[in-house]
Amino acid sequence: MAEETTISKWKGKATTQLKNTPPQQIWPLFEDFCSLHKWLPTIDTCHHVEGQHGQPGLVRYCASTVPSSNGETIIKWCHEKLVSIDPIQRCLSYEIVENNLGFTYYVVEIKVNEVDDGGCMIEWSFEADPIQGWRLEDLYGYIESSLKAMGQKMEMELQASTN
Numbered sequence: 001m002a003e004e005t006t007i008s009k010w011k012g013k014a015t016t017q018l019k020n021t022p023p024q025q026i027w028p029l030f031e032d033f034c035s036l037h038k039w040l041p042t043i044d045t046c047h048h049v050e051g052q053h054g055q056p057g058l059v060r061y062c063a064s065t066v067p068s069s070n071g072e073t074i075i076k077w078c079h080e081k082l083v084s085i086d087p088i089q090r091c092l093s094y095e096i097v098e099n100n101l102g103f104t105y106y107v108v109e110i111k112v113n114e115v116d117d118g119g120c121m122i123e124w125s126f127e128a129d130p131i132q133g134w135r136l137e138d139l140y141g142y143i144e145s146s147l148k149a150m151g152q153k154m155e156m157e158l159q160a161s162t163n
Contacts, residue, residue: 009105010136013125014144016151021158023112023120027090029154030110033082034060038157039150049079058082059097076101083107105129122151 018026029039031054037046044064051058063077078099085092090112096103106128113121124147131139 008130010128010130010139011126012136012140012143013123014140014147015121015123016148017115017119017121018151018155019117019119021120021155022118023090023114025158026120026122026151026154027087027112030090030092030112031085031087033058033085033092033094036060036062039153040146041149041153042146051082054085056082056084078103102131102133103128104131122147 029035033053034046034048037043042064043062046060046062049059049061059079059081061077061079063075065073065075068074078101079097080094081097083093083095091109093107093109095108096106106126109123109125111123111125113123115121124143126139126143128139130136
């Protein structure tokens with residue numbers, strides 16, 4: 001679900017449910033803030049830039065290589081700053097502080113919630129300024145598909161490690 005507010009902020013929330021994996025197993029994968037490249041297929045690299053691991057203020061660098069229209073590759077990158085992290089509630093928030101992706105304001109909150117059947121629900125909520133050349137539906141579609149891919153990859157990795 002995504003919506004455009006009257007002050008031109010884009011807001012939305014995507015969710016994915018992992019039926020076979022409890023939140024206690026998924027949360028540590030998000031808590032390791034600089035491991036995004038392991039879970040998000042579109043990210044080639046993610047590493048620590050500054051700050052203390054597990055603490056607000058930590059900054060990570062994330063990058064992807066993408067083909068350009070002239071056949072060369074372009075590196076799309078961002079620096080993301082951990083704003084808050086709560087291991088008890090299993091939630092964190094971060095913001096993009098520098099990038100070449102077109103974001104002027106982008107804040108995310110990730111929550112890992114328990115569901116009745118023993119699995120978990122991952123929520124990715126966002127607020128952003130409109131991005132030139134994008135529609136809100138484009139950003140929401142990217143987030144929704146990314147979250148689904150991340151959840152599947154996390155669940156498969158955890159299942160493989162227990163076998």
